[in-house]
Amino acid sequence: MTLSTTLVERTSSFLGTRLSRRGFINRSAFAGSAVVIGAGVDLALRPGTAYGAICSCGDSACGCGTTCCSGFTDFCCSVNGGYNYCPSNTVMGGWWKADNSSFCGGPRYYMDCNATCNCTTGCGNGFNFCDTQCDGVNCGCGPNGCSSYMTGCLQFRYGQCNQDVSCMGRIVCRVVACVPPWEIDPTCTAAVAVDNSTAEQNVACWTTAVPSPPCGSPATNCQVIGIVPSTDGAGYAVLTSFGKLFAYGDFADAGDQSTTELEMPIVGISARVGGGYYFVAADGGIFTFGDAQFYGSAA
Numbered sequence: 001m002t003l004s005t006t007l008v009e010r011t012s013s014f015l016g017t018r019l020s021r022r023g024f025i026n027r028s029a030f031a032g033s034a035v036v037i038g039a040g041v042d043l044a045l046r047p048g049t050a051y052g053a054i055c056s057c058g059d060s061a062c063g064c065g066t067t068c069c070s071g072f073t074d075f076c077c078s079v080n081g082g083y084n085y086c087p088s089n090t091v092m093g094g095w096w097k098a099d100n101s102s103f104c105g106g107p108r109y110y111m112d113c114n115a116t117c118n119c120t121t122g123c124g125n126g127f128n129f130c131d132t133q134c135d136g137v138n139c140g141c142g143p144n145g146c147s148s149y150m151t152g153c154l155q156f157r158y159g160q161c162n163q164d165v166s167c168m169g170r171i172v173c174r175v176v177a178c179v180p181p182w183e184i185d186p187t188c189t190a191a192v193a194v195d196n197s198t199a200e201q202n203v204a205c206w207t208t209a210v211p212s213p214p215c216g217s218p219a220t221n222c223q224v225i226g227i228v229p230s231t232d233g234a235g236y237a238v239l240t241s242f243g244k245l246f247a248y249g250d251f252a253d254a255g256d257q258s259t260t261e262l263e264m265p266i267v268g269i270s271a272r273v274g275g276g277y278y279f280v281a282a283d284g285g286i287f288t289f290g291d292a293q294f295y296g297s298a299a
Helices: 003-016 021-037 040-045 049-053
Strands: 090-101 106-115 171-177 224-229 235-240 245-249 266-271 277-281 286-289
Touching: 090 171, 224 266, 235 266
Parallel strands: none
Antiparallel strands: 090 106, 106 171, 224 235, 235 245, 266 277, 277 286
16 A cells, blocks of 8 residues: 555545535545645645645635635525526536525525536546536636635536436536425436535525526516506506516506515506506505505405
8 A cells, every 4th residue: 555545545534524425525536636646755744735735716816714615616696696596508417405404494405507518528438527628617706706605616416417418517506495406407306415514504695485597587577477458458567576567558557566665565456447457465455556546455
């Protein structure tokens, strides 16, 4: 047994007691490389050199104690315009869960979004990742620099999702949810992987809402809840849950609630035959517009 081999085993044992199983897998290859490439005696005499060599940072300018050097990938809502969903040019590659997360009051699920490959160079012979020049992403830190997790750095895949895609790029971000992955991406299987060390990781943009695709309509934010025709049928209006009215044709626009902070979302609209219209909120509150008269509410 060589000195390098002994150091690899000792380093692996040391890391295994301090890192999650997932983090350990991500770093173990780096540990072997650091020990084998370095001078064995030098590493033995200077503890910490091998550990420093495997500090996995999105930006080499960040210190090993920063978030960007923690070995974990950033949340998708941080790098995808606030949307907790896989960005364009990525595909869900696999998932794991953390039990007893306070953010979900039970299991919390994490889904890796791997970059798609524009070439298959590097894939094959049991290796499922294309060369880094083929996946169109760059390794770096999230929007808050060294205070963010990494993005576009790790070649890793649990593999329960999109199993028909045999060649993927690096992980761009992670979708986080309180519901199982197969309810978000039907290609995901129920084969369980667990990493409880991630249970309390969080970013400001994450919510408990079920992840949904980004909305292509900034004006409505994909929250339209109803449509109502004009009195003569030559027009109509659509309404959003945040009280914004969009009038078309000869529909008489008498205003809306979009500039008011609502206690509950709007859930319905009804036009009055003689003119005007009503909004109703989820708590039974009534809003009147135009000639519509107020007679009370259930709020």
